Amino acid sequence: MPLIEMKNISKIYDNGVVANDHVNFSVEKGEIHALVGENGAGKSTLMKILYGIEQPTEGQILINGKEVSFRSSLDAIDEKIGMVHQNFMLIPSFSVADNIVLGNEPLQTNKLIDKKRSVEITEELSKTYGLNVIPEAIVDSINVGMRQRVEIIKMLYREAEILIMDEPTAVLTPQETQDLFNAIHKLVEQGKTVIFITHKLREVKEISDRVTVMRLGKMIGTVDTKDVTREQIANMMVGREVFLDITKPKINRGQKRMTVKDLTYVSETGTPVLRGVNFNLYSGEVLGIAGVEGNGQTELVEVITGLKSATGGEVLVHEKNILNRTPREIRMMKVAHIPEDRLTNGVAVNASIEENLIVDRYFKKPLNKGLLMDYKEVNKHSDALIKQFSIKTPDGKLPVSSLSGGNMQKVVVARELSSDPYVLIASQPTRGIDVGATEYIREQLVKYRTDGVAVLLVSADLSEVMSLSDRIVTLYEGKITGVFPDASKATEEELGLYMLGLKEQTAEEMEKVL
Amino acid sequence: MTLDFVLRGIFSTFFLASVIRICTPIIFPSMGGLVAAAAGVSNMALEGIMLWGAFTGVFVSAYTGNVWLAVLAGCLAGILVALLLAVAHLQFGSDRFLAGLAVNLFSSGGTVFLMYSLIGEKGNTSTLASLSVPNVVIPFIHDIPVLGPILSGHPVFTYIAFFSVWVIYILMYRTRLGVHMRAVGENPAAATTLGINVHRVQYIALAISGFFAALGGMSLSMAYLQMFQREMAAGRGWIGIAAVNLGALRPIPTLIAAMVFGFADALANQLGSLNIPSQLVQSIPYATTVIGLAVYSIQQRRVAIERQKKYASAHYEEAASEAE
């Protein structure tokens, strides 16, 4: 009998998004089971349900044949399930030992916390499972690898028998990854079971016994790792998805509009996120950046659009470097930006639709005449855009919060496209919105591209990238790994390999077609 | 009065002893504020709670003749008012700042109102025979030259104030409750996943902050003076908040910040005998706060930028070697 059985699990969110679609998933005791899929595949959601953070809309969970229901993660912990999250749940100013015993601290007879005992417990667990940590070190100052081990020991302190690890190697160096694998083997030797969420196929092959692939909320299949190749797994992950057939007029590529040279960016926590990115963008084309999220796409866009300062390199538009300039200056150079997170950057939800539509042009005529703004013009302007972009709302004066996700995005798209851009950066433009809006926005992107705008498309949805782009580059761990000058000739499998770092073109190959 | 005279005065036993005493009503709200801030619910009503503590202590001592009962009553009043704030914010979602402001308004108005209703006075309770706490004279120590009067002979509140720093230290770092408070303040999500009841912890933190703020108030009305005066907190509650700001949520730095302000306050009194106008000198503590905040912010920025630079160069080497 499997240790864990998740039967017919479905999870549908309030906004209609189907994160899990009748998923059947089982795990045997003592195995290392990899759970793979692209972003949005539903694997994180499935595990959150198993750990009690989310409740399934439908389906059951059985542990050792017994049906259980988790109202919170405490219930899951009671069933000896532990989760090591991708975003560590640690208290930065506390020590390693303090974090491990938090919530259940050992006490001295005088009811004060027994610090010595906390350290002892930490050392014991560390030794037993071969997880090297320094008990007195402050979490803020230790490296990511150790932080992860702290999270693991935290769960072991609570006697977890099943450990769920969410993208554990995403932030580790190769050496740290090796250490982690050794630790996982030791855990299994001691009788634990490990579920390992990842999209790194090399690791799947190296460490797992079985692998389950999910895609778009559905379960694709479970296979024994030794029976499949990485290429086969990639194929199952990325799949053959023809979402919507966009008929693109033939490309009429013009001159270079943007040159990105040696772009580097180191984050404030010290991680090198962009490691020398190079590409050119031409008028009349859509250049798609394909890659699994977390490989630097977000930062690439932020740096180009002035939301963050780069740490090296150049981005030339009209022969001028736009790096480290203000968003206003960059917009003045006709670089428009559809941001990946519309709620954070793209709109002000409590402000009206019409006011959201003018944030980049409120000071220009005819909206602003001398001292005063002309709200009649603002009205006209927004009514026109609402009509032009089919934004479903009875009144432009209503707050943006009254719109559905798709229509909110249309507001963003309407504003950015109507600014008559020279270059358009579109980041995850159809994420989290309904089919109708998605179709519409994609059509608009193609339309503007055909009219001569240079479009940079960043999207985690590979089929979107493939159908919209004329050229595709793959981004992996902060570097461009491949250039595909004819998107129609690229295949999902091949792109998948480049996106997942399994293949890489040489600099000379790429130069020719960049 | 010459500068020389004043300088000698500053380095005198008398002055240093007065510094210790003057710090007392600043240390209390600072410590209270620290606990609340550490739990993520910084208390904006410290000023008002100090007033209620001062007020309650005076009136209960006058009506019961028992100074310790009065202190107890004052502390209770502080806790209750803090809980009012807690309920408004945690239960009913009131903005912490606005609710604090409301409580402050309630306190400054309410104390004068009650004073008038009870004894017909609006300025102070000098007509009331309220009590003050005894001074503590430590035998032997008191007779040590120079140091003696600095360490001994203070009202009991002063000793409680410094003792409370230690108590808060133990609370925050050695008890489960305190550790949970700090965890909740830093990462409530993480705390929740480990079974800690965030709201419960925050209620307790606010109650504790009310307790200490009330003690601060009583150290004014039952030691510094022996009566209640309208608005007698005179901004010390806000200085307490500033001290917490500068103290990076740790007891000792917060104590130091509080003492810096206290020192400035005492200095202001001392310099009053010079020709420098008293009002300008009285501004010293407040100006110090502003400068302190500015310096602190600049420092923070610098640290963050350096960290980025440090890792940038380190990783360049790592990345470069990896690429090979």
Place this chain on the structure above:
Amino acid sequence: MKKFFDSKNVRSFLRIVLALTIGLTFGFVITLIVSDEPMVAYKAFLFGPLSQLNRIGDWLEESLTLIFLGLAITIVFSAKQFYIGLEGQMILSALATGAVAIYMPAPPIIRVPLAFLAGMVVAVLWALIPALLKAYLGASELVTSLMFNTMALRLFEFLLRTYLQLPNANGIMSERVPEDARLRTFIPNLPFLEETRNAWSKATNVSWMVYVAIGAVLLAYILLYKTKFGYEIRAVGANAKFAKYGGINVKRTIVASILVSGVFSALAGSHLVLAITERIVQGMAFGFGFEGINISILSGNNPLGVPIASLFYGYLRAGSDVMERASDVSRELVFVVQAAVLLLLTAERLLPVVQQVVTTDEEEAAQLEKGSVK
């Protein structure tokens, strides 16, 4: 019927009415407890201001000051800045205005406007440091503005005592503002209004600041809702990240919003010294410290609502004055009532209404990680 209650504006309005009613009832209960003649007291409170012309005058005068303060806060709150240095600005403006009005050797036609101008300059300068510290260093404007308030009071006292003190006066005050600089009554000098005009001039100090106040309300409204500057302020207040993304210079907007509000605080100070107290006197701004915030909350942070909210609170303040003189209840009761109303209005979950006027500053939340004030 249910649909009627679903409307956001109706709910907002009902909630305000409910809060006010509960607050006033609470005040009444307290009066019952502490007073020997509660009915007399509360009647005086509720109807006092209307009973005599001079009391109506008091009511209007108080309300005018509140209008200016309310407008000042409305502007900074629209940018989500918790700047509360109004009291300091007000008192220093009063001093500057008064000093110019008393001592500048120039005909009133020049002196009076200059006096107002002096007040504004002082108020704006006083706000400069807290504004810059917040915008460029992220230092809590709440704490710095409070510190500056206290320093302002000290500075005011110092300047008053040292340079402006009227010798042989029984109190800390300056000379009286000369006749030609004092503000005339607001009723125009028209023949058929002569009787009214005389009555009002004799009994009250309600001056043509009434018109200035109306103008200020309109100015604030137009500024916030019809100019690009106002757009920037509200965008930063709505979502600072969005404003930055859209190209707005967030830092500059923060500073500007705080400085502009100083102009309105200055008007409150000028009003105090030229129309109400008619001299610079210690404690002249007592009790106005946080009134601006009360007004702003009550008016939903909308300039057009400020006059009504000010008249209401002004009425309460005047009423409490009458009550104190007519009974054994002290005027501080009004603050207790105000506090209750404020608590009720901001308790979001008590009366579930969509509108959130002021929310915790996101930047303050970001400073959370550095361990500063939360």
